[in-house]
Every structure is written in structure tokens, then in C-alpha cells.
Amino acid sequence: MLHKTLSSFQVMNAGTHEAALGMHLPVHQHASWEFVYYRAGKPECQLGNDVFVCEPGMLLTTPPRTMHAEWAWTPYSTYWIAIDAPETMPWLRMCMDDVDRTIGHTCTLIVREAGRHAPSSERMLELLGQQLDLLLDRAQEQHSLVPSERLVREAEQLIEERFATSLMIKDIAGEVGVSRSYLRSQFVQLRGHTPMDYLQMVRVRRSIGLLRNSTLTLETIAGMCGYNSASHLSRMVKRATGSSPGAVRRQE
Template sequence: MQKATEVMHKSPRLLGAGVHTAGPGKDYPLHAHTSWELVYYVHGRITCPVGDETYDATPGTVLLTPPNTWHAEQSRTGYANRFLLVDASSNHPWPRRCYDDTDHTLRRVFDAVVRETDSDELRAILLAELDLRLRRAATPPPSPAEQLVAQAEQLFEERFAEHPRIADIAVDLGISPSGLRAAFARVRRTSPQAALQAVRPRHALAHIRNSTLPLQAIADLTGYHSVSHLSRHIKSTTGTPPGTHRAALG
């Protein structure tokens, strides 16, 4: 009976949640918790000794540290994370490291848990969703090229309105521009520049179709220089001007 109970594992219970930010060189010293610590890295590059392993974390990386395991964060660029302290069995079936998908599913759940301070019931529901997604993430990890592309795509989503350069994205990911291009060619059959250029019109179209914001406001939000710039880009992408996509709103 005891063995069967151990296999089932106890349901995770949230003990605490928060946000941590640090500048370049501002390391978090070696420490351990009596609970699990689940950390989602939002931006920056960090080296993380965890027990006998050392991980490099970039945006979209999730590190899951079991109870009573010594770990630290060595800041290489400055960074921010979301962290959860969770009471669960020491052998709970979570991976030690996983990566978010291109829809930022794990970040959405981490953010929701951190923001929810009024309802213990809602936090429990969100933690149950996170538990399920992390269990699924225990499947064989993506290849290094797939990880790199997913991390680059997340940076595209975060910075597209700032007109980032692929060279700067590559630097933040710790790889050469040619290495990033090779990864995109292998995984997406396209270039990182083409993938980045597709992000801005997609966000602009979402605003056009689902809001009543004036085109100037949409241009400002999505990094276009003017309404005419926005209109030209939407027409070249879809074949029709912005007004065509807004007609359904009445």
C-alpha cells in the first residue's frame, strides 16, 4: 500500500510565488529550499548550478529544482524570472529543465499564478494546469536547434515593435548570426529575418480585426512609422488594405 501511494504522488501545493530581477553580475548565492522551486526565465542569460548539474538559461527556459537541492544563479547579462515554491513529492515526475513553446504557454501560467493573490482556489487550478504541462514536458527534450529557434521566436514576439536586428538577437542567445540562420533553415525551412518580419503584420492584423483602435494607434503599438507604412505592409502581406480586414466589425 505504501508503494502505491508513493507512485501516485501527492498533489502539488503552492507555498509562494514572485518575481525576481537582477542586473549584470548580480548573482543569487547558493541556497536550497525544503520545497520545489520552479523558475521561468523571462529575459537575460544566466548560468545556474543545480546540484551536480549546470544549466544555461535563456528566455523561455524553465528550471525545476527538487527540495533540499543546492542551487544558484550567475547573472551574465542581467535577468528577470518568475518563481514558484511548491510543496510536492521529492520524486514528482517533473523534468529538471524544459522550454516554453512558441505560444508562451508556460509563461502565461506562471504569470497568472504570480498575479493571482485573491483566490486560493484559482491558484490551485492554475497550479494543476502547470503540473500537467510540466509532466508533459518530461518527454525527450527538443534538439539544440529547436531550443534555439524557440528562444529566438520568443524574443521576436517580445521585441518586434523595437525593430531588433538579427545580429543583436543572436548575441543575446550566445550564438553567431550564421549559427542562428542555420538553425532556422533546419527547423523552420526559413530565415530568422523572414520569421521576424512575419511577426509585426500578424500583431497588427490582430489589432485591426479585433479592436476599434484607430490605425495610427495600431501603427504606434506595432512599430510602424506611420499609417501609410502600416497600410503598405498589410496590403503587401495579405493583398488587401487594412480597411478590408476591419469591415467585419461593422
């Protein structure tokens, strides 16, 4: 991957684009990079020799002097960001946003800041540009993973985010688009344990942290970590550590 320095790219301008049905953008090119984040609608985009059927949450990155066009087969709206950077930057041509719309949120902030023209806007755009670049690096890393590893990591992330709820593994499997049995088999193959085992490990780890670093009651910690009672919490901590919650709390 090309080594990037903090000065290797710069947000030049940013804005929004709204297109009605049939309001196509003919073939054109830019002297700079253009990032387009699709917010609504499903237009078709030609980017060089590739054609993408776009959808909300998709980001396309177009290098300088690359011919591209959009066909508004539906009404659609986008954010666009012009970036001054070397033509050889190793960004993916297309990536999809995560469930929290992290890329979309960053694009929103960039567009908002580009329209402010405040004394601090240049520095803020520099920082937001770096954040967007980092998100694209992460998308590249995710893209390069084998599908099974990507699947397991996505499930692990969901478990980490929702361990405090009444989480069902079948719901995690449904959200990542596979059956519960298939998700279990991939966890066992790649991690050596099941998704439920991982959920319990996350809950116990969080519980131990709260026991050692707070004065919260067992009932409160149980509720914060997805257990239905203090006794349930005690059993799981004892099983994982060989010690009671009280003993864990007294450990330095």
C-alpha cells in the same frame, strides 16, 4: 509519460531557506517529493548519484526517500515545496526557469499561500500546484526537443513578445546565444523562412487583426505593430494580402 490526474499530487507545505556561507545541509531524505527553487547564490547539491552546481532560476525535484545534501560554498536562498505524489511522477530532476521567471513566480505564490492558512488556501494551493506541474510538463517538452528546434522556438517566442518594438534580429540572436547568421540558417532549414520574415509575418498578422477588429487609425496601428509610419504599414499589408489596409478593414 505517466498519466496524471488532478488528484495525483498535492502541495503539503512550502517555505523559504536562507543559508550563510558554510551553512551546509547534511545528507537527508524526505517521505514526500521536495521541489527546491534556487533564488540566489550558487550552492552545490548532491541529489542521489548526481551533483548539481545550482544557480538562480534552477529548480531541482527530489523524489521520496532520495538521499540529498547541499553545500553552501556561497550564501544562498531557496524556496522549498513538499509535494505528496507518486514516486513515479515523470518530472525532470533539474530544469531552468524561463526569462520571465514563470516557475519562480509560481513558487513565490505557493510559499505565500502556504503561510496564509486562509479558508481558501487549500483550493488555491491545489490550483497553483497544477500550474507548477504544467510548467514542468512544458519544461520536459522543451528538454526533449532537438537543440536546433529549441533554439528556433525560443527566438520565435522572443519575436512574438517584442514585435511592437524596434526589434533587431542580431539582438534576438545574441539573447539566444548564437550569431545572426547561424540563427538565420536554422530558421531557413526548419521553417523555410528567415527570422526577419517571421518578424514581418507576426507584425502583419497583428496589424490585420487590429484593422478588422478596431477603429484605430493607421498611425496608431503602425505604432502598435512595430512600423515607423502608416505608409510603412500600408506597404507591408499590401505586400502580404494584395489589398490596402482600407480594403482589409472592410472585409468581413
